[in-house]
Amino acid sequence: MSEFGVWLIILIPLGAFVVNGLVVRPFFPQYERLAGWLTILSLAISFGLSIMAFTTVNSQHGMVDFGTHEWLDVAGLTLSIGILLDPLTAIMLIVVSGVSLMVQIYSQGYMKGDPSYIRYYAYMSLFTASMLGLVTARNIIQLYVFWELVGTSSYLLIGFWFTKPSAAAAAKKAFLVTRLGDFGFLIAILALFAQGNDFLDIPYMYAHVGMIGTTAVSLIALGFFAGAVGKSAQFPLHTWLPDAMEGPTPVSALIHSATMVTAGVFLVARTFPLYLASDVTMEVVALVGAFTAVFAASMGLVAHDIKRVLAYSTVSQLGYMMLILGLGGWVAAIFHLFTHAFFKALLFLGSGSVNHATGTFDMRYMGGLRKVMPWTFTLMVIGSLSLAGIFPLAGFWSKDEILAHAVEVDSTVGWIALAAGVVAAFMTAFYMFRVIWMTFGGEYRGGAEAEAAAIVAEGGEAPEVHGHPHLGESPWVMIAPMLVLGVLAVGAGFLANPPVDIGISEKHEFGHFVTGNPGVFVEDIHDEHAVEEALEHAGESPEFNWTVAIVSSAAALIGIYLAYLMYSAKKVSPESMADRTRPVYTLMYRKYFMDELYEGWIVKRFFYGVVVTASDWFERSVIDAVNVKLGIWTGRVGKGLGEVQNGQTQMAGLAISVGVVASIAAFLVWGS
Template sequence: MLLPAIPEAAVWAIYFAPVASFVAIVAALRSRPLLAGRVTIAAVLVAWLLALWALDTVSGQDGEAVGFAPHHWLSLFEFEVELGVRLDGLSAMMLFVVTSISLLVQIYSTGYMAGDGGYARFFAFMSLFTAAMLGLVMASSLLQLFIHWELVGLTSYLLIGFWFHKPSAAAAAKKAFIVTRFGDFGFMLAVILIWSKTHTFDIFEINEAVHDLPQAVVMGFVLGLFSGAAGKSAQFPLHFWLPDAMEGPTPVSSIVHSATMVAAGVYLLARFFPSVHAAPGGVQTLIAYTGGFTAIFAASMGIVSTDIKRVLAYSTISQLGYMVMALGLGGYPAAMFHLFTHAFFKSLLFQGAGSVSHATNTFEMPLMGGLRKHMPITFATFVIGALSLSGVFPLAGFWSKDEILLDAWENDKFLFAVATTVAFMTALYMFRAIFMTFFGEYRGGAPAEDHGSSAHDTHDAHATAPAQDAHGGGHGGLHESPRSMVFPLVMLSIPAIFFGLIAPSGFFGELMEGALDPSLRHFEFEMNPVVMVASTFAALGGIGAAAAIYFAQVPSSLAIRSRLGPLPMVVERLYFVNEFAETGMVRGVLHGFGRGAALVDRLVVDGAVNGVAYATRLAGDGLRRVQTGQVQANTSLMMVGAVAAAGALLALSGGLIDRVSPGLVERLMP
């Protein structure tokens, strides 16, 4: 530990710094966009510096929690809510990742979003999103975590639909919000279930209490958590929102869809790893196999996509599947290490995709080509990110991916085979993207359009008029991105290369396990020759296959496609999952359910209410005719009533009824 222990107020300041920038922009800086961007960068810089301090403090305690007491917030009968921060190895690592990526993305955005009419609004949303993600990872209470979980979903909706005037962006935002709600419903049930059994929201206490709860309760709780994690981390079958979310600005993809929101589901399972470990074995197997299937399923779609951002989106889904698989296999340190390294090289790759679209006005790789000569920094940094993602020694991705493969090798050979296949496919689709984008001859790009009106998140959506002319599509228009965009690329290349080298020391694994009960701490760094050789051959084989098909064209991609029959078409149609979800489920099942509910509402609910109203009106109409307002009629009715009353009294008092029907009065009025 290099510095004194961080006080609790400084940890809260990590959270409130971006909150303050959001409030400042909304309250006073909407008309001063450049200042809004600078305030956001300054706020996130403060949070990053404090996150480094927090990481230093936790490192000095071997990852164990710093003793911050929770603060009482609300009492309602037995319902008590406390808020607090939990600072341990897991949360400190996530604070460092979120603030590091966010800081570089804010800097990148000053160049990428320059000239956009919503510049200040963009930075306000980014500030709020960063605050929500920081609140999620530092929460000591499950309810506090859930609130920020939903706030992350809301802010991601705002960011994905930032260019809301584009129908595709608005639809993508709604799709992401609605699909993740399905997972969040299960998470909400888990929150209710565990509180009803433990009467606490404290995460540490919940992880302790699960050992004394019935297995059915623990299974229900963990499955609810997994439901939420599957939605946020885009695991099958709730994965299909993420590729469409690429309609948002590229800086959004670089933070939301690489290191933060999509990693929140993995973080949730890691935070409750003791509960996952205590669940019945079938639950852990379900988690592991869902992750493994998602990894290979998404990788196959990455191979056929022609949009470079969508390739990275499918890659993100696949790598999140790796992490989920590792957690299901008990590889908590390996999953967290891959989350850590993946955040940096995937953010680098997304920013690289934004850089090439800045020059070509498109994300379609068939319209690119030959960019390495015109964009050398973007090319070099993108290759570094791709090599790291592919798991090539000695880059960061090699170390983290090998730890996951080692857990699979030791626990489930079938999943090891799946994961190794995914490693091959990852290298194939990443270097396919490199050869199509940076090699060969430039194929013209796309023409620049008006602000925000392009079919993709391209720089033409925010370029100034002179920039549009420069990007207009010939060799002479190609150029390297501005320094504000190149600087983050270079900075992200450093962790993509070197951060994996901390693995052999065992420091990272011990730091992560400090957040767990001592009985669950089993980490020892290990290198298995079989795993290393298999992963290396898979990565190099994927790179070689991509070079043969997309560079040397021996065989050509068209020749391979012709031999595979309908399979390429099926994969390009994304296995018809969108059709099933949107046409079958939404327009079929959900719309049918909605129409049925509307019919019940109209015929039963509205029918009952309207029927009572109609009967009342009929009665009123009948009685209204009695009241004519004429004195003669009223006098006549009064006389009729008086005669009827006198007759009734006479009948009762004179014994007339008893003579006609003996005992009738006693039976009617006992």
């Protein structure tokens, strides 16, 4: 496959964005369905080209070097752009284009009748093109440009229904919180550039990481990790993601499965040699990921909004990926990213299907939907089992690989990560089957009408309802993409990376493929011993660990059984359980008061109360005072010089003489 073919993977969806935004929307609004078909066609072509890119990498057994093209050459700063096509890129291209294609097909049913249908498809095309550009970037600056385009696209899509105050606020919150992480990313780029212009070229960086000092490499890696923490919603920059549910549900599906939030994990994976060169940074990544996995899962235990539960599960699963990256399990992290994309997209699309029928996302007003939505019910159960890590679904194999690798590390941080992983597995299984039984079990509890009545009774305003809900199964244009994702949620894990040879796939096939470019996860590619050691610890899938599999599966099954007792069999009352644990329940339900801390204390009290007040005082007392004094003294100097220029020849001659003498003196002192 040529370099131009890879560029087309990005440019074709970008072209769909341009055509939909600048041609279809202003000139042919009556043909709004055309916008959807243009986006779907562009992504179908991109997906086909992504498969070709995958086969090219597979045949080359590693990175395909297309070289670089000079982008900028100014005052010693030379920047190049190019395509980095290696196994990591190939996997990401298939995941991003494939999942996005399913989401766009689904959107034809979900967004039908929306007055901004064309704008929606234009934004989705830009969003997908931005992520495709990010994963193919060869230069760090090039990657950063697409990174910011992903952030901008997400802002537009989260605030898609911008007339809703909550949607507009959520979009601004997402944009500003992720900017905090991006500031660290920018500092890391500047620090890397300070090591030499060539270090911005990713393959060059892989080959020369050993030339960077220990302190510098730690700071650079931490800066990149700060960017990843923002994009992947890791603690403490996780608060934007639950609110991002204000966007259309297909947007949430794409953000959580294949685009924005996975960009952070991809960034750490792409710059992994920097982390290998800094043990401290590796421990930071592992501990932040382990804490986030449990922290986010705990909030999912008590949330009532089905999309928020899924949002917390995303944050938790990204914590799994981060913790194993911090332990050196590069392949395990990418494998879980791969499987997670399928079952998480399925679950979000399933929640959209439920909303399409009921008009609400609040599970307290659902129930009984198994009878009227059999396809959605079955597919949601499949997605939940996969997310919970139940054998033999895809999530089981990738989650088990993470925990098995944590055992092999055999360090304090490794055991902490393992404990966090098992606890999170229990919580994940509990809250996902809480979703299943609250949504599909029992009797129907009224949907949007009941929710609106309850809110109005409490003195609130009835929420807007998207579309025209009807209690029944979603149309096939929505079910069909879910079926494809359901098949992948079942089989993608075992078929892609089986623990034994199965004929169509060799043992640890996924691990062997993604390790085709060892520079990605080796600190010094010129050190043969380092390459061999990295292949053993980061690049190869660990052997199947029966003990880990049994323990993690038991934790998940206990979680499912407890959810059954509370929400299906009704043998344990959720209300009485909440009353008995009221302080803990309130803490989790109020999201550990993180929003209050950030908005009430840091933003309002510290920023507005201290920073803004101090800035106002400085401007009034210093800046304005200097400006006034400067004006007075300028007037006085001007008046004095005006007296010299009085028309008398002798005064003019004196001024010229003084100027000449001063010039000669200056030349004698500084000119030689």
